[in-house]
Amino acid sequence: MTEATDQALKTAGKDARPIKLACRNVWKLFGSNAADFIRQRDGKASPADIAAAGLVGAVRAVDLEIRQGEIFIIMGLSGSGKSTLVRCMSRLVEPTHGKVEFEGKDLLKISDAALIELRRHRMGMVFQNFALLPHLNVLDNIAFPLSIQGQDRTTREKRAQEVIELVGLRGREHFYPRELSGGQQQRVGIARSLATKPEIWFLDEPFSALDPLIRREMQDELMRLQTMLHKTIVFITHDFDEAIRLADRIAIMKDGEVIQIGTPEELVVKPATDYVAEFTRDVDRAKVISARSLMRACDGSEHGGTVAPDAKISSFSASIVSSGKPFAVVNGSGKPIGEVTPQAVIDLLAGIERRGADT
Amino acid sequence: MTVTASASAMRPPVQRWLAIWALALAAVLAVFLLQDSLPWAVNYPAEAVVPVADWVSALMRWIKSNLSWLTRSITAVLGVPLDFALNLLAKNFKIGHGPDAFVLPRLSWIGVCAVAFLAGRAAGGWKLGVLVGGCFAYIALFGQWTSAMLTLGLISIAVPFCIVTGLFVGIWAWRKPWAERLIVSPALDLMQTIPTFAYLIPMLLLFGNSPVSAMIATAIFATPPMVRATMLGLARVPSEIDDFSEMAGCTARQKLWRVLLPSARPTLMVGVNQVIMLALNMVIIASMIGAGGLGYDVLLALRALKVGEAMEAGLAIVALAIALDRLSQAIAHNHAQGQIYQAASPIFWRRYPNLTLAVAILAATTLLSLFVPAFAAVPKAITFTTAPLWKAAVSWVTINFFDTIEAFRVALILNVLNPVRAFCEGFPWLGAVFLLGLAGYQLSGLRLAFLVAALTAFCAITGLWEKTMATVYLCGISAFISCLIGVPIGLMASRSDRFEKIVTPIIDTLQVLPSFCFIIPVVMLFRVGDVTAMIATVAFAVVPAIRYTNHGIRQVQPALIEAAKVSGCTPRQTFFRVQLPLALPEIMLGVNQTILMALAMIIICAMVGTRDLGQEVFIALSKADSGRGIVAGLAIAFIGIVADRLFSAWTAKARARLG
Numbered sequence A: 001m002t003e004a005t006d007q008a009l010k011t012a013g014k015d016a017r018p019i020k021l022a023c024r025n026v027w028k029l030f031g032s033n034a035a036d037f038i039r040q041r042d043g044k045a046s047p048a049d050i051a052a053a054g055l056v057g058a059v060r061a062v063d064l065e066i067r068q069g070e071i072f073i074i075m076g077l078s079g080s081g082k083s084t085l086v087r088c089m090s091r092l093v094e095p096t097h098g099k100v101e102f103e104g105k106d107l108l109k110i111s112d113a114a115l116i117e118l119r120r121h122r123m124g125m126v127f128q129n130f131a132l133l134p135h136l137n138v139l140d141n142i143a144f145p146l147s148i149q150g151q152d153r154t155t156r157e158k159r160a161q162e163v164i165e166l167v168g169l170r171g172r173e174h175f176y177p178r179e180l181s182g183g184q185q186q187r188v189g190i191a192r193s194l195a196t197k198p199e200i201w202f203l204d205e206p207f208s209a210l211d212p213l214i215r216r217e218m219q220d221e222l223m224r225l226q227t228m229l230h231k232t233i234v235f236i237t238h239d240f241d242e243a244i245r246l247a248d249r250i251a252i253m254k255d256g257e258v259i260q261i262g263t264p265e266e267l268v269v270k271p272a273t274d275y276v277a278e279f280t281r282d283v284d285r286a287k288v289i290s291a292r293s294l295m296r297a298c299d300g301s302e303h304g305g306t307v308a309p310d311a312k313i314s315s316f317s318a319s320i321v322s323s324g325k326p327f328a329v330v331n332g333s334g335k336p337i338g339e340v341t342p343q344a345v346i347d348l349l350a351g352i353e354r355r356g357a358d359t
Numbered sequence B: 001m002t003v004t005a006s007a008s009a010m011r012p013p014v015q016r017w018l019a020i021w022a023l024a025l026a027a028v029l030a031v032f033l034l035q036d037s038l039p040w041a042v043n044y045p046a047e048a049v050v051p052v053a054d055w056v057s058a059l060m061r062w063i064k065s066n067l068s069w070l071t072r073s074i075t076a077v078l079g080v081p082l083d084f085a086l087n088l089l090a091k092n093f094k095i096g097h098g099p100d101a102f103v104l105p106r107l108s109w110i111g112v113c114a115v116a117f118l119a120g121r122a123a124g125g126w127k128l129g130v131l132v133g134g135c136f137a138y139i140a141l142f143g144q145w146t147s148a149m150l151t152l153g154l155i156s157i158a159v160p161f162c163i164v165t166g167l168f169v170g171i172w173a174w175r176k177p178w179a180e181r182l183i184v185s186p187a188l189d190l191m192q193t194i195p196t197f198a199y200l201i202p203m204l205l206l207f208g209n210s211p212v213s214a215m216i217a218t219a220i221f222a223t224p225p226m227v228r229a230t231m232l233g234l235a236r237v238p239s240e241i242d243d244f245s246e247m248a249g250c251t252a253r254q255k256l257w258r259v260l261l262p263s264a265r266p267t268l269m270v271g272v273n274q275v276i277m278l279a280l281n282m283v284i285i286a287s288m289i290g291a292g293g294l295g296y297d298v299l300l301a302l303r304a305l306k307v308g309e310a311m312e313a314g315l316a317i318v319a320l321a322i323a324l325d326r327l328s329q330a331i332a333h334n335h336a337q338g339q340i341y342q343a344a345s346p347i348f349w350r351r352y353p354n355l356t357l358a359v360a361i362l363a364a365t366t367l368l369s370l371f372v373p374a375f376a377a378v379p380k381a382i383t384f385t386t387a388p389l390w391k392a393a394v395s396w397v398t399i400n401f402f403d404t405i406e407a408f409r410v411a412l413i414l415n416v417l418n419p420v421r422a423f424c425e426g427f428p429w430l431g432a433v434f435l436l437g438l439a440g441y442q443l444s445g446l447r448l449a450f451l452v453a454a455l456t457a458f459c460a461i462t463g464l465w466e467k468t469m470a471t472v473y474l475c476g477i478s479a480f481i482s483c484l485i486g487v488p489i490g491l492m493a494s495r496s497d498r499f500e501k502i503v504t505p506i507i508d509t510l511q512v513l514p515s516f517c518f519i520i521p522v523v524m525l526f527r528v529g530d531v532t533a534m535i536a537t538v539a540f541a542v543v544p545a546i547r548y549t550n551h552g553i554r555q556v557q558p559a560l561i562e563a564a565k566v567s568g569c570t571p572r573q574t575f576f577r578v579q580l581p582l583a584l585p586e587i588m589l590g591v592n593q594t595i596l597m598a599l600a601m602i603i604i605c606a607m608v609g610t611r612d613l614g615q616e617v618f619i620a621l622s623k624a625d626s627g628r629g630i631v632a633g634l635a636i637a638f639i640g641i642v643a644d645r646l647f648s649a650w651t652a653k654a655r656a657r658l659g
Helices: A002-011 A034-039 A047-052 A080-087 A112-121 A138-148 A153-166 A182-194 A212-229 A240-246 A266-268 A274-280 A313-323 A340-350 B001-011 B014-033 B050-067 B068-091 B109-142 B145-175 B176-192 B196-207 B210-222 B224-236 B240-248 B250-265 B266-290 B295-304 B305-339 B353-371 B386-425 B429-443 B446-461 B465-495 B497-512 B516-526 B530-554 B558-566 B571-608 B613-623 B626-658
Strands: A018-030 A056-067 A071-075 A095-100 A123-126 A200-204 A231-237 A249-254 A259-262 A305-309 A327-330 A337-341 B094-096 B102-104
Touching: A002 B176, A018 A034, A018 A080, A034 A095, A034 A274, A034 A313, A047 A056, A047 A337, A047 B497, A056 A071, A056 A080, A056 A231, A056 B353, A071 A080, A071 A240, A080 A200, A080 A231, A080 A274, A080 A305, A123 A182, A123 B240, A123 B305, A138 A153, A138 A182, A138 B250, A153 A182, A182 A212, A212 A240, A231 A240, A231 B109, A249 A266, A249 A274, A259 A266, A259 A274, A313 A327, A313 A340, A337 B014, A337 B145, B001 B613, B014 B429, B050 B068, B050 B196, B050 B626, B068 B196, B068 B210, B109 B145, B109 B305, B109 B353, B145 B176, B145 B210, B145 B224, B145 B266, B145 B305, B176 B224, B176 B626, B196 B210, B196 B266, B196 B571, B196 B613, B196 B626, B210 B224, B210 B266, B224 B250, B224 B266, B224 B353, B266 B305, B266 B516, B295 B305, B295 B516, B305 B386, B305 B497, B305 B516, B386 B465, B386 B516, B429 B446, B429 B626, B446 B465, B446 B626, B465 B530, B465 B571, B465 B613, B465 B626, B497 B530, B516 B530, B530 B571, B558 B571, B571 B613, B571 B626
Parallel strands: A071 A231, A071 A249, A123 A200, A200 A231, A305 A327
Antiparallel strands: A018 A056, A018 A095, A249 A259, A327 A337, B094 B102
8 A cells, every 4th residue: 555655655764755845934924025124134034023123924934845645734823824824835825935836846936827727727725614605506616616717517517526426415416505514514615625636735724613523524534535535735723633633744833933843743752842742742642652652672571462663552552551561563574673561551651751762 | 003002192191181172162262252353263254265166167167068079978878778768667668750659558557566566576475575566556556656667767777877887896996905095985985975966966067957867866876885885795705715716716807706796795785775775865856857756746746835745755755665675675685595496497487487477467468558548557546645635634733733833843943943053153163173173183183183174174165154054053953863862762672672673664664765755744744944854854864873772782792791790780780881881882883874864864954944055055956056056065075074084083992992
């Protein structure tokens, strides 16, 4: 499976998948003469400078690379600039400074016509409050992006019907948005954004307006779709649990800055700042931390079983504790690279900090 | 934020303001007492009057003589659809000339009533169908059919014109913020405060006494709400829908026409409803420059003091207004809801059963009317007239209650109207400019102070000071009494759901009635004069005071009321300490609306013999003296703008304080 190779590539510390979208020192400042301000400082400014110039820094010095086929989550509380950042990536908001590269090409330099083409065929977006057109029924809403492109009715309705099947809305084609529940409306939003077969898919807090049960169902739905479609996903959320459930990598934002980018496990194990640590504190660590993070060098004792380096602790915690013996951590070729002791697992489950293990 | 903070730090605090106001009032009083030595400060010197009126007249004369080709061609072009609508609904088509002309009949009245019923049923079910159909049947049976159809024909041409123009101007203003700020908003403010009469004068001059000039005046008068609705509707489209259209790759045009305008449809439909009602109101008034129809009937009857006939035509206007209002509201409501899915049938008459039926009925009844006279015109035998009844009623009231009414009228004039009038007319113009400017400065700042002072000064330097103050006095008293009646009713309605249920339909109906209709019953009892004007104005202007007060109290958050109850407030304390203060900005907004409506009505009351700016416009209209009429119209508009700006600034300040 590709996922296994993806994982292998990532564990090697290098991700060989091509970079789909990258931000290079992207700034969005609000206020008069913001562009001059940041250009004169060569793309560098401290928060104090910005405040002194009477500007507001919505996005500051963001550098990130999103690889093809990954679910990249931007996480932050309200006002942290995550929505502005994702709008900079799609140029809904014009960044004040920096580069946004789509497959290596600077998005900020392309013409309006090229941008329209790009958005029509290669980008899709799902919105927090669904943004369905109230005067169109489900079928017409989903076919809308296609009709904008000038496709004829039969072609676009055929494609719309396909995505309606995909998101499980069959039988509701002729309902109007106001006749649907929140979850169903967001399914329409998802179907609409998929109708054009986009390569990069922006999801702006897509499940935040839904109640918790529906939210969980929709998260599963998203994972199901992703195993079929392998889109490059940029997903915005303020819910760290949601981020951990879905993410390949997470970027945590605060006050317009990205303060850490990493896999959920990296964030939990090595939080860059107290702020990140605060977020990760209530996370169920056994579900996030893998055997690799907990293993130590083998000391020659007898092993009660083997686990893969990427196996989450929760997947073998019961068996290791009942066996009472350390488990060997083996790599792909079956060679042991370390071991995990039952005591380490018990400490982790009990919430006892044990930093020494991975050094 | 820093700006307001520093500005409020610079400006004196409340106690200082009290002292400043005391000083200012003392200064004005001093000017008043010293008027022998300072006469120019009290009454504006006649020799310094700026002849703005003459300039405007000269300009209009120039336009008339040099641009007559333009006005004539406009008349000709607009005349075509208008004549068609008038012929279709009211007048019959005549093909050929002389006695052997072939006459195609107008739409049969039976057919139109049936179609009105069908339209009502399609838009709002059986009840609405019966109401709308009943209103039309009422008009027919009371012998007002031809007049009513003339009015309806004018509206049916003017309204689409208003909607299209309003839509495009609104889009332009929404696209270009500078245009909105510098051109559209000020123009809309001015257009909505200039009295209806003042529109008629330039139209009369440019396009003559004809239905076309009435239609143009109507179209101009009724467009502003559509512009506002478009701007508001577009601004209210959620930003996510805007983002979506960008991400779907819409071009600017696709975005506007396929995403934003359809999403704004509920607000746009509210605008359409307002356009229809304003057009009806204006068509009635435009009967003075040749619109004909129901307004003309009222006008003729009023001039001849035939209260019975005036009342009948007035009631027909009411019936037409209610029918149009309820119908357009129901359609707007349906649009806002979106339709329920039904399988679309390919066959036309299956897909549009109501439309097909309506066309069939109209065709059949109109064809029949070629052979059966009862279909062509309402037969005399089945029409009623209530004119003698009204006349008898008025005679009975005057015979039996003459003394009471007269005593009431005289007491009102002697004890209330005359003293206030004397006070207003004696008020030094320089003092008024100064005090209003000071109020503007306190409420908002230098810009408002200058605007208010300049507009007030305009009324004085054009030599209209005395008439301006006569208007202010009558408008002020009427607005004051309206609030005195309206605010308590609103408060009661807000505290009792049952009372609200009774009040709401009454004020809804009062609101749709054209202003003309308020004068008729009052004239019957109080004859002409200031008292009549005042009572009609109060009846007209009381609606916003009731509505806003009720709404203001009811929109106070339930959580706050619960918090008050939990902290042990008695109902009385809850009301006075929590609800009333929080509702005050909204109530003030209602008072503001009441003043503007009172001003509009006072002007129309020139017809019943007031002696103010309205009379000035009215005389100018009858003499076709454009300069005089337009300057007086502007002075009226400026009174409205001054009041509106001061109240809005005050409300904004109160809102900001409450957060």
